[in-house]
Amino acid sequence: MSDIIEAAVAALAAKLPDGFSSTAKFVIKDEGAIVIDADGVRAGDDEADVTLIADVDTFKGILSGDVNPTMAFMTGKLKIDGSMGLAMQLGSALS
Secondary structure (H helix, E strand, O other), X not given: OOHHHHHHHHHHHHHOOOOOOOOEEEEEOOOEEEEEEOOEEEEXXXXXXXXXXXXXXXXXXXXXOOOOHHHHHHOOOEEEEEOHHHXXXXXHHHO
């Protein structure tokens, strides 16, 4: 597992200590994937209700609060596959 994925798992687990009510996946281009569900946060590439795809810089910005997830989506830096409602819930939880 890459250092970026390990750091992202730790950061997401801190922001979402109770997990997420559905299954969401972050795909970080050229690094790997992270799954968030009711069991918590882990590295993995499981099926998900919503998948968010971004590069490393965009993902780091979203986690740090420097990048607004909605603006990242609007400008094409964040791609969403699946439930837009769940993506919005996740974006709110990360803010």
